[in-house]
Amino acid sequence: MNKAISRVFVVGVLLFVALIVNLTVLQVIRADELAQRPENKRQLAQEQRIKRGAILAYDGSPIARSVRRSGFYHRRYPQGTFAPQLVGYDSVRYGRSGIEKEMNDELLGTAPELGVQSWLDQLLGRRPTGADVLTTLVPDVQRAAQQALAGKTGAIVALDPATGAVLAGASAPAYDPRKLEEQWADLSSDEGAPLLNRGMQGLYAPGSSFKVVTAAGALDAGTVTPETAFVDTGTFVIYGGKVTNYGGAVYGPHDFETALTQSINTTFGKVGDKLGRKRLVAAMRAFGFWEVPPLGLPSGAVVASGRYDGEGLLSPEAKMDPLAVAWAACGQEQVLATPLQMALVTSAVANGGAVMTPYVVQEVRAPGGRIVEAAEPAEWLTAIRPGTALTLNQMMRRVVTTGTGTGAAIEGVEVAGKTGTAERGDGTNLAWFIGFAPAGDPRVAVAVVVEETMSTGGAAAAPLAADVMRAALAQAALP
Amino acid sequence: MSRRTTELLYLVLAGAVSTMAYVSVYAGRYREIHRATIVYGLVFVAIFLVLHIVVRVFLSRADPYLLPVTALLAAIGLTEIFRIRPALALLQGQWLLVGALLFVLTVVIVRDHTRLDRYRYLIGALGLALLVATIVAGTTVNGAKLWIHAFGMSIQPSEFAKLAIVVFLAGYLDDKKVLLSVPTRHLLGVPVPAAKYFGPLVLMWGLTLVMLVFMKDFGMSLLFMAVFVALLYMATNRIVYVVAGGALFAAAAGLAIWLVPHVGDRFSVWLDPWSKADTTGYQLLQSLFTIADGGVLGSGFGRGFLLYTSRQPVVPDLQTDFIFAAIANEMGLLGAVAVILCFVLFFWRGARIATQAPDGFSKLLAAGLATAFALQTFIILGGVTRLIPLTGLTLPFVSYGGSSITANLVLVALLLMVSHRTNVVRAGTDVERRRLAELG
Numbered sequence: 001m002n003k004a005i006s007r008v009f010v011v012g013v014l015l016f017v018a019l020i021v022n023l024t025v026l027q028v029i030r031a032d033e034l035a036q037r038p039e040n041k042r043q044l045a046q047e048q049r050i051k052r053g054a055i056l057a058y059d060g061s062p063i064a065r066s067v068r069r070s071g072f073y074h075r076r077y078p079q080g081t082f083a084p085q086l087v088g089y090d091s092v093r094y095g096r097s098g099i100e101k102e103m104n105d106e107l108l109g110t111a112p113e114l115g116v117q118s119w120l121d122q123l124l125g126r127r128p129t130g131a132d133v134l135t136t137l138v139p140d141v142q143r144a145a146q147q148a149l150a151g152k153t154g155a156i157v158a159l160d161p162a163t164g165a166v167l168a169g170a171s172a173p174a175y176d177p178r179k180l181e182e183q184w185a186d187l188s189s190d191e192g193a194p195l196l197n198r199g200m201q202g203l204y205a206p207g208s209s210f211k212v213v214t215a216a217g218a219l220d221a222g223t224v225t226p227e228t229a230f231v232d233t234g235t236f237v238i239y240g241g242k243v244t245n246y247g248g249a250v251y252g253p254h255d256f257e258t259a260l261t262q263s264i265n266t267t268f269g270k271v272g273d274k275l276g277r278k279r280l281v282a283a284m285r286a287f288g289f290w291e292v293p294p295l296g297l298p299s300g301a302v303v304a305s306g307r308y309d310g311e312g313l314l315s316p317e318a319k320m321d322p323l324a325v326a327w328a329a330c331g332q333e334q335v336l337a338t339p340l341q342m343a344l345v346t347s348a349v350a351n352g353g354a355v356m357t358p359y360v361v362q363e364v365r366a367p368g369g370r371i372v373e374a375a376e377p378a379e380w381l382t383a384i385r386p387g388t389a390l391t392l393n394q395m396m397r398r399v400v401t402t403g404t405g406t407g408a409a410i411e412g413v414e415v416a417g418k419t420g421t422a423e424r425g426d427g428t429n430l431a432w433f434i435g436f437a438p439a440g441d442p443r444v445a446v447a448v449v450v451e452e453t454m455s456t457g458g459a460a461a462a463p464l465a466a467d468v469m470r471a472a473l474a475q476a477a478l479p
Numbered sequence: 480m481s482r483r484t485t486e487l488l489y490l491v492l493a494g495a496v497s498t499m500a501y502v503s504v505y506a507g508r509y510r511e512i513h514r515a516t517i518v519y520g521l522v523f524v525a526i527f528l529v530l531h532i533v534v535r536v537f538l539s540r541a542d543p544y545l546l547p548v549t550a551l552l553a554a555i556g557l558t559e560i561f562r563i564r565p566a567l568a569l570l571q572g573q574w575l576l577v578g579a580l581l582f583v584l585t586v587v588i589v590r591d592h593t594r595l596d597r598y599r600y601l602i603g604a605l606g607l608a609l610l611v612a613t614i615v616a617g618t619t620v621n622g623a624k625l626w627i628h629a630f631g632m633s634i635q636p637s638e639f640a641k642l643a644i645v646v647f648l649a650g651y652l653d654d655k656k657v658l659l660s661v662p663t664r665h666l667l668g669v670p671v672p673a674a675k676y677f678g679p680l681v682l683m684w685g686l687t688l689v690m691l692v693f694m695k696d697f698g699m700s701l702l703f704m705a706v707f708v709a710l711l712y713m714a715t716n717r718i719v720y721v722v723a724g725g726a727l728f729a730a731a732a733g734l735a736i737w738l739v740p741h742v743g744d745r746f747s748v749w750l751d752p753w754s755k756a757d758t759t760g761y762q763l764l765q766s767l768f769t770i771a772d773g774g775v776l777g778s779g780f781g782r783g784f785l786l787y788t789s790r791q792p793v794v795p796d797l798q799t800d801f802i803f804a805a806i807a808n809e810m811g812l813l814g815a816v817a818v819i820l821c822f823v824l825f826f827w828r829g830a831r832i833a834t835q836a837p838d839g840f841s842k843l844l845a846a847g848l849a850t851a852f853a854l855q856t857f858i859i860l861g862g863v864t865r866l867i868p869l870t871g872l873t874l875p876f877v878s879y880g881g882s883s884i885t886a887n888l889v890l891v892a893l894l895l896m897v898s899h900r901t902n903v904v905r906a907g908t909d910v911e912r913r914r915l916a917e918l919g
Contacts, residue, residue, distance in 0.1 A: 002834045004713040005846045009830040012853045016823050019857065020816050022866045026770050027812040034771035039756040042768050042793065046784050 044092050048072045053107040053130030055087055055099055057139045058167075058362060058479055063087050064100070064177070066130070077177045083142055084177045085197035086169040086297075086360065087135075091181055098197070099133060099360065101298045106131045106364045106373070113364075113372050131372065134363040136165035136479040141444075144471035145170035148464035154431075154450040155198035155339045158468050161347030161436055161445040163377035164356030165479035166295070167472055169340075171198040200295065200302040203336040204449050208246075208263040208404075209420030209432040209457065210331025212345055212392065215260055217283025218271045220388045226257040226395055236266035239323040243269035243330065246421060246456075257395050261403030263419065265330045272329020277320045280329060286383045287345045288355055290316050294380065295340070295358045305337035331420060343447035345383075346417070346434040349396065350442035353389040355381040362479055375479075397439045400462075405433060407462030410470050414439040417465065419457030428452045431460035437469045444472035482543040483535045489547030490531055494524035497554025504562045504781035522572070523554060526579050534895060537586050540902035540911070541895040542832060548825050549876055549891050553884065555818060556877035559805045562781055563798045564790075567879050574881035578888035585892040591918040592896040596840050599650030606643025609636035610686070614693045635882035637690075637699045638873075641706075641851055642886060642893070648683075648707060649843035652714035656839065660715040683707050684724075688731050695741045697732075698858055698870030704728045706851045713846050714839075749868035762801070765794040766863045770807040770815075777811025785809070798879040800871050803863050818877075819860070826853040832898045837905070845897045848890050 026034070034040060051073055054065035063082050066073040075090050088098020096104060105111035109128030145156040149172035158168040175187050175194040187194050196202065218224045234250035236243040245251070245265045251258070259267035272280055284290070290306040290313070307314045307328070320328065327333040340358065348355045357380040364373035384392075396416035399405040404419040417435020424430055431453045436445040446465045453460040472478065480488075498520030527550045534541055553575060561568035589595065595602060613636050618626050626633045652659070687707075690700035708724030711717075735742040744759050752760030752767075772784065785793055785805055794801045807815040829849025836842045855872050862869035873883035875890075903911045 001713060001716065001839065001842055004716045005830060005833050005842065008709050008713060008846065008850060009826070012826055012830075012850065012857070013823060015857045015861075016819055016826075016853075018866060019819055019860050019864065022861075022864050023770070023807065023815055023819075024812060026767060026864060027773055027807065027815070028775060031771045031774055034768055037768070039753065039764055040768045042772060042784060045787065 041092075047108055048092060050108050051129050052090065053109065053132045053365075053367075055103075055107070056132055056134045057082070057137050057142070058135060059139055060134070061139060063135070063137070064090075075177075079139070080178070081146070081174050081176050082139075083137055083146075083169050084174055084180075085171045085195065086137070086166075086199070087177070089177060089180050093181060094184060098297060098301060099135065102296060102301075103133045103361065103364070106133060109367070111364075114366055129367040131367065132365040133361055134365060136160075136167060136360055136362045136375070137169070138167045138472065138475060138478065140475065141168040141468060141471045142170065144168070145468045146172070146174065148448075148467045149450075152450050153192060153452055154448070154461075155202055156446065156448050156464065156468055157199040157339045157343040158444055158446045158472060159343050159347045159356075159358060160478050161350035161442045162356065163375075163479055164347075164358045164380070165362070165375070165377070166358060166360040167444060167478060168468060169197070169199045169360070171196065171202070197301065198449070199339045200293075200297065201300075202338060202449070203303065203305070203308065204339070204430055204432075204451075205422040205424075206331040206335060206337040206342055207420035207422030207430060207432055207457065208265075208331055209342055209418050209434045209447075210335060210337065211260060211263065211268050211329075211420075212349065212396070212418050212434065213283055213287055213289075214268055214272055214275070214280065214329040214331075215256075215395070216287070216345075216349070216384045216388060216392055217279055218256075218275050219391055220283070220384045221275065221279055223274050223279075224256045224271055226255060226391060228256040230254055230256065230259060230264075230267045230270065232264055232266050234266070236269040236326065238269065238273060238326050239321055241323040243323075243326050257398065260395050260418070261398045263404050268329045269326035272326045273322055275325075275329070277325045280325060281316050284335075285316060286381060287348060288341060288381055288383075289337070293340055293344060293358050296361055302340065303338060305341035307334045308336045309334060332422065339447040339449050342432070342434045342449075343445055346436055346447060347442075347445035348381075348383040349389050349392045350416070350436035350445050351389070352386040353382060353384040354379045355383050393439060396435065400435065404456070404458040405435065405462050407458050408433055408435055408466045408469075410437060410466050410473070413437050413469075413473060415466070415469065416442075417462065419462060421456040421458075424452075428454060429456065429460075431455060431457040433457050433461035433465040435462075435465055435469070437473060443478060444469050446472075482541065483531070483539060486534070486543035486546055487531055489544065490524075490527050490550055493547045493551040493554060494520070494527065497523065497551065497558065500554065500558045500780050501561065503779070504558055506781065519572070523557065523575075526575060530579055530582055533583050533586055537590065538895050538899035540907060541899040542828050544828050545825065545891055545894060545898075548821050548828075549888070552818070552821055552825075552876035555806065556802065556874075556879070556884075558780065559802055559809070559877070560798050560879045562809070563785060563792055563805060567798055570881075571879050571884070574884050577881065578885035581885050582888040582892045585889050586896065589892075589896065591900060591915060592844060592893055593838070593840060593900070594918065595646050595844075596650040596653075599647045602643045603647030603651070606640040606647060607686070609640040609643065610690065610694075612636060614689070617694070619695075633881075635873075635880065637694075637696065638882040638886035639889075641699070641702065641855075642848075642889060644703065645706060645710070645847040645851055646844060646893075648710050649840055649847050652710055653839035653843050656714040659711070660717050684727050684731075687728070691731060691735045691742070692739060695739055696871070697735070697742050697745060697868075698862075698872035701728070701732075701858060701870060702851065702854055702872065704731075705854050706847060709850045709854075710843055710847050714843055745868050745870065749865065752865070762795050763863075763865060763869055766801050766804040767865060769794055769804045770864065773808040773811045773815070775812045777807075777809050777814050780809050783809040799873060800859060800878065801863050802874055802878045803860055806877070822853065822856045822875075825849075826856075829853075829894055832894055832901065835905075836897055836901045841897045841900065845894055848894055852887070852890060 052066040054062045088100035090100040107130045109130040145168040156170045173192045173194045231253045232251040292304045295302050357378045359375045366372045400415045405417045415437040416439040420432030422430040431450040434447045436442040448461040448465045450460045687700040687704040711720040736746045748760045752763045833845035859872040861867035873880045875887045
């Protein structure tokens with residue numbers, strides 16, 4: 001009998017060993033995996049009990065901050081609708097987006113770089129306190145951009161060309177973050193896509209604003225100079241097709257600079273043809289096309305510009321016939337760009353040819369005010385030679401003084417820019433303006449796109465750019 | 480050091496540890512340390528000191544480790560119950576008091592467990608009656624019919640029936656073990672004992688089937704069947720009973736999974752809780768998440784995320800069947816393993832009492848009780864950690880539940896009686912032996 005009892009005991013102990021092994025699997029080996037499961041809402045529910053850090057505008061005013069109500073913290077938005085698609089939301093039901101998502105660890109106070117204080121908190125079982133995130137968004141500039149777009153559909157991105165700081169990122173239509181949860185169903189099904197951040201996610205045919213890229217490539221390669229002579233007959237026949245001017249205009253004999261200021265398609269078609277596919281694509285890549293600009297937002301929140309077909313981004317090596325190259329040189333064909341990308345193009349011209357790494361987070365401030373992370377401006381790409389940049393700068397000034405972009409002029413300040421009008425095929429246009437000011441010492445670069453307008457880039461987009469640049473130049477200090 | 484002094488020493492240790500745990504939870508909840516917490520701690524220690532004195536007087540040679548382990552487990556349980564729902568901790572404290580009273584009554588009235596053997600049919604019938612009463616008059620909670628409401632209380636009779644059935648089986652199997660181990664006939668080439676001895680065993684199997692179908696109590700029916708098969712094996716030393724019993728229960732379980740929706744649900748949730756995360760799989764998944772969250776060191780007593788601000792527990796039934804999830808969360812892997820080792824220690828002492836006992840009935844009684852205790856622990860712990868399908872059973876001494884803690888305290892009393900008698904028979908003084916003989 002004792003032998004049998006011992007055997008039963010051994011079997012029992014083995015069962016307990018199995019329990020311990022299984023428990024080890026749950027609490028050690030699979031602990032992270034279980035914590036990450038979407039069914040597991042423990043983390044989110046607990047995080048609502050942490051005082052989440054505030055997201056601040058560049059002047060320190062809060063865009064989003066947390067207040068305590070019955071043991072839980074809730075997001076408040078003192079400035080109402082303020083770059084909601086860029087700042088993002090923080091919702092137990094709908095998750096997180098934008099800066100709220102990207103900077104979540106810092107905002108919750110759990111990021112390792114917050115250091116000893118939060119580790120001690122953990123040891124003592126204290127809840128961490130979130131760090132504040134200071135953004136580069138300048139309230140006056142952001143508001144000017146939002147007001148400029150009021151009632152329209154489109155986007156405005158304003159950058160500091162010397163640093164890459166995002167001064168404003170407006171996308172219209174927008175939404176009121178205070179009512180996000182109650183209006184979620186409408187917002188997510190609205191045809192105007194108010195949740196979409198058009199400035200960084202919207203892909204548009206850049207139209208003639210893209211001629212800056214073509215000109216940059218051609219000038220840099222020495223294919224043309226501003227004085228190179230052309231004759232326009234209203235059409236440029238190539239490869240069994242033709243390139244025509246907007247509105248059927250005929251310009252006659254002119255130089256390359258005039259081709260840019262008057263936005264002459266036939267001439268840019270010829271320049272594109274002379275440059276060829278390889279050099280045109282190389283010029284685009286030098287400005288950042290085919291790459292996701294490293295803005296520091298969650299994956300998918302910023303998209304790459306380039307040539308697209310119905311399936312998505314085409315390879316830069318994809319074949320193009322000469323007609324396609326000629327139209328692509330005019331910003332048509334299958335070229336698509338985000339307003340952010342076009343803002344990077346214009347800021348590279350403003351910044352002597354260097355594309356700065358764009359950023360929207362200026363500082364992370366630990367509770368108590370210690371700065372634990374600060375943005376350091378860095379060059380992302382070298383797009384063109386400084387000499388080419390200067391030449392283009394001067395050509396773009398003439399667009400605003402005598403060309404299609406006079407609507408962007410600001411009194412007492414020299415403005416440089418380029419308009420764009422892309423026909424959408426449904427009778428409406430896409431109006432573009434990209435530019436910077438002051439032209440001699442650029443402090444702000446801007447890209448404006450307005451959807452569904454009957455008007456041109458010069459009429460519908462340039463004045464909006466002027467408003468935003470005026471607001472930026474009125475600032476004593478910019479990031 | 481005498482056994483009783485050892486016991487007292489460990490009891491004091493358990494008392495000190497549990498008072499600390501309790502104070503920690505209290506401080507975590509109310510952000511202060513109140514005098515009342517110390518008083519509650521002292522009341523708890525006092526209850527076990529009284530049990531210690533009773534054991535010292537009546538069962539002086541009994542095993543010294545069972546009572547301190549019981550006290551420690553009960554303290555951990557009370558602490559976590561208090562952590563989850565303070566009002567229930569007071570009720571559980573009262574049940575502990577009732578259990579202690581039953582413990583004392585068992586020791587004082589029975590004195591010598593071998594006297595129970597004489598009433599084995601009566602005790603067996605009583606156990607059966609308890610189960611029948613549950614089927615007839617029981618109410619259904621969470622899909623299973625386990626409870627009888629009487630005198631304003633809810634009683635789970637199967638916890639007591641478990642004890643009665645083990646006592647009956649120990650006596651019956653000890654009596655018939657020779658006959659049961661000698662096959663007289665062959666059925667399909669397998670030697671089987673005579674039908675008249677085999678009959679009660681089929682009856683037992685039938686009983687577990689009835690429990691499964693009418694009470695929908697998969698856990699208890701699995702426990703009854705497993706204890707029964709283990710006792711048969713230990714009595715006869717014949718593995719064929721284990722194989723046959725396992726096959727019979729597997730067949731019954733298979734049928735129940737097909738035919739009883741409540742049991743089938745539990746099984747399919749075990750296989751794949753993820754696809755039912757919002758419905759039937761919710762409870763098990765929340766349990767796994769809560770356990771995983773504890774990590775190696777745990778979040779600390781009173782510091783884990785176990786309650787929503789509405790004071791609802793994050794896992795439904797956290798204070799009863801799922802109390803181990805709370806323990807694993809707040810005490811971590813190290814604490815949870817320590818608690819498991821407490822159960823193993825209890826099981827080991829029970830098995831040791833059984834092997835050392837001088838007579839067959841005592842052996843089978845102790846072994847049966849220890850096995851029932853260990854299996855119940857394994858079934859519920861395996862269930863909440865998804866090692867085996869989840870079946871509703873309480874974690875002995877730890878879960879909230881009056882029937883569980885009182886019945887298990889009686890179980891401790893019985894084990895201590897076996898241990899005491901063994902040691903008296905083996906190494907007792909003449910006076911002790913005479914006193915034991917007078918009882919018989």
